[in-house]
Amino acid sequence: MRRTNLLAAALIAPLLLLILGSFLVPVGLTLFRAVADREVVATLPETSAILAGWDGEGLPPEAAFAALAREAGAALQARRIGDLAQRLNFERTGLRTALLRVARAADRLAAPHAQSLPALDARWGERETWLLLQRAGGPTTALYLLRAMDATRTPQGEVRALPVEERLYRTLFLRTLGISLLVTALCVLLAYPVAAAIAGLRPPWSAVALTLVLIPFWSSVLVRSTAWFVLLQREGPVNGALQALGMLEAPVQMLGTRFAVVLALVHVLLPFAILPMHSVMKGLDGTFLRAAASLGANGPQRFLRVWLPLSLPGVLAGGxxxxxxxVGMYTAPALVGGDRDQMVAWFIANFMNRDVNWGMAAALSAYLLAMTGAMVGLVRVLTGGVAQAGLRG
Structure with a gap:
């Protein structure tokens, strides 16, 4: 028995190593970026050490001003100041300019630096600026996680909601959740009768029907989303067909709308709902339905009391x-949606590719992961309860 277990472990080990190295470790390191705060201490180590001993009252000592001027100038010459400037400016707009002014004038600044730095930029004479710099000394921060929930931390350390005009991400998550639930519901409703019909076919027609379901997988998501971009244009085939049928008098704007996003997502994701449902329905024993009929159950009763509860595992898996x-779709909303229809994935990509802000990208990813996990867990609990209730009935 022990030898068999060792052999099984040896066979499974490569798969576990693959999952660990290609998924768990990269995802874990990425999510750690949501709380990592190393830019200040890496670029301004002496300044961070001095501020660590500052009590936060008044302004820091002269040594902190001098160290900041010296290290900022050195970082500019070594071209290492970009990440630091971006980190400080993200928490307080304008600090990038203040930091670069000090870095460019570092060789010309004279003692006492506690006077020359504020003369160069008044923000260095404000206690709040130095408190921010002290708090950014790391090694971890809640800044990105707070911003991803439309909150921030004041220089005094209090957590407060952002002004109404700056709030974005809570609405973004609700929008992503709403679109995803709507797409899931439509896919389940459309896929269920299709899967049931295919499960009732006999060879070779069942194979033909499954092939038709699998055909969309032969082209990429980008190609299928681009096709909807062409179809839904004002002068495209959809508007033309609706006008020819007399349903429209003039072309309507479909691209850049929530309707276009939902339509494209349903088209792309529908096969993922059909296949799990068909797999479960194909294995259902027809004798249960015949037994229910022999006991006097009519068609709707047989469906609600027998077929639906038994097929719910497939519905759960497909949904x-x-x-x-x-929830993680990027391509379709980016191509056919408008500014008010973009989902969390678009913002994550934007922070990674354009803003190069890995902290915010990781924070949004962490919340997205938590949201999907909670929703899947909730659906499993609810569906499991419904299935058990149906079987008991």
Whole structure:
């Protein structure tokens, strides 16, 4: 028995190492970026050490001003000041300019630096600026996690909500959740009768029907989303067909709308709902339905009391798969959606590729991961309860 267990462990080990190295470790390191705060201490180590001993009253000692001027100038010459400037400016707009002014004038600044730095930029004479710099000394921060929930920390350390005009991400998560739930519901409703019909077919027609379901997988998501971009244009085939049928008098704007996003996502994700449902329905024993009929159950009763509860595992699997894919979808909303229809994935990509702000990208990813996990867990609990209730009935 022990030898068999060792052999099984040896066979499983490569798969576990692959999962660990290609998924768990990269995801874990990425999520750690949501709380990592190393820019200040890496670029201004002496300044950070001095501020660590500052009591926060008044202004820091002259040594902190002098160290900041010296280290900022050295960082500019070594071209290492970009990450620091971006980190400080993200927490307080304008600190990038203040820092670069000090770095460029470092060789010309004369003692006492506690006077020459504020003369160069008044923000260095403010206690709040130095408190921010002290708090950014790391090694961890809640800044990105707070911003991803439309909150911030004041220079005094209090957590407060951002002004109404600056709030964005709570609405973004609600929008992503709403679109994903709508797409999931539509895919489940459309996929269920299709999966049931395919499960009732006999070879070779069942194979033909499954092939038709799998055909969309032969092209990429980008190609299918681009096709909807062409179809939904004002002068595209959809508007033309609706006008020819007399349903529209003039072309309507479809691109850049929530309707276009939902339509494209349903088209892309529908096969992911059909296949799990078909797999479960294909294995259901028809004798249960015949037994229910022999006991006097009519068609709707047989469906609600027998077929639906037995097929719910497939509905759960298909719905969960569609939901997980839709919350992280980037391509379709980016191509056919407008500014008010972009989902969390678009903002994550934007922070990574354009703003190069890995902290915010990681924070949004962490919340997205938590949201999907909670929703899938909730659906499993609710669906499991419904299935058990149905079987008991």
């Amino acid at each position: 969960a798969m569609v939901f997980l894919l839709s």
